[in-house]
Amino acid sequence: xxxxxxxxxxxxxxxxxxxxxxxxxxxxxxxxxxxxxxxxxxxxxxxxxxxxxxxxxxxxxxxxxxxxxxxxxxxxxxxxxxxxxxxxxxxxxxxxxxxxxxxxxxxxxxxxxxxxxxxxxxxxxxxxxxxxxxxxxxxxxxxxxxxxxxxxxxxxxxxxxxxxxxxxxx
Numbered sequence: 001x002x003x004x005x006x007x008x009x010x011x012x013x014x015x016x017x018x019x020x021x022x023x024x025x026x027x028x029x030x031x032x033x034x035x036x037x038x039x040x041x042x043x044x045x046x047x048x049x050x051x052x053x054x055x056x057x058x059x060x061x062x063x064x065x066x067x068x069x070x071x072x073x074x075x076x077x078x079x080x081x082x083x084x085x086x087x088x089x090x091x092x093x094x095x096x097x098x099x100x101x102x103x104x105x106x107x108x109x110x111x112x113x114x115x116x117x118x119x120x121x122x123x124x125x126x127x128x129x130x131x132x133x134x135x136x137x138x139x140x141x142x143x144x145x146x147x148x149x150x151x152x153x154x155x156x157x158x159x160x161x162x163x164x165x166x167x168x169x170x
Contacts, residue, residue: 008117008164010151031119032167033153034112036146039165043134045106050093054086083136091128091135099127103168111168119166126161133157 004011009020017024034042097104102113102121114130116122122130133141133155145155152164 008152031164034165034167036153038110038112042106042110042112045109046104049105050090054089087135091131094131094134095124095128098122099124112165113168114163115166117162117164122163126163129161130157130163
């Protein structure tokens with residue numbers, strides 16, 4: 001399916017200009033969007049890998065500091081919001097991996113990557129914006145994305161950060 005390189009809008013096969021921003025067709029590229037299933041599996045792989053890393057740290061912290069709260073209990077009642085030290089680590093991991101490389105380990109395994117709307121590599125700022133939703137607001141981020149951006153398969157924070165998740169060519 002063709003997408004506008006300028007604004008990311010879906011174009012008809014015979015479009016001469018983008019219906020949304022007016023860019024000429026030569027600014028069009030074909031991007032193979034990652035499926036929601038590929039993205040979910042990638043996310044689960046990342047959580048498992050980070051969980052293997054975080055679990056011993058949590059155990060040591062709880063033994064050394066029995067009153068240590070991994071996630072502040074005063075903030076755990078907010079629906080759809082997950083705030084805690086582990087979420088901050090997830091946020092930093094996704095921001096750095098996807099901002100520098102375009103892929104987390106889970107995305108490498110699934111052969112997908114985060115790009116700008118035009119298919120170019122993303123940067124740390126855009127990766128940080130899209131990682132906010134994934135690390136702290138994932139259920140809400142996905143639900144809104146599924147409702148508002150089903151054809152581009154974007155989460156809300158993908159839309160805000162002007163990023164797409166696409167299949168890699170190799």
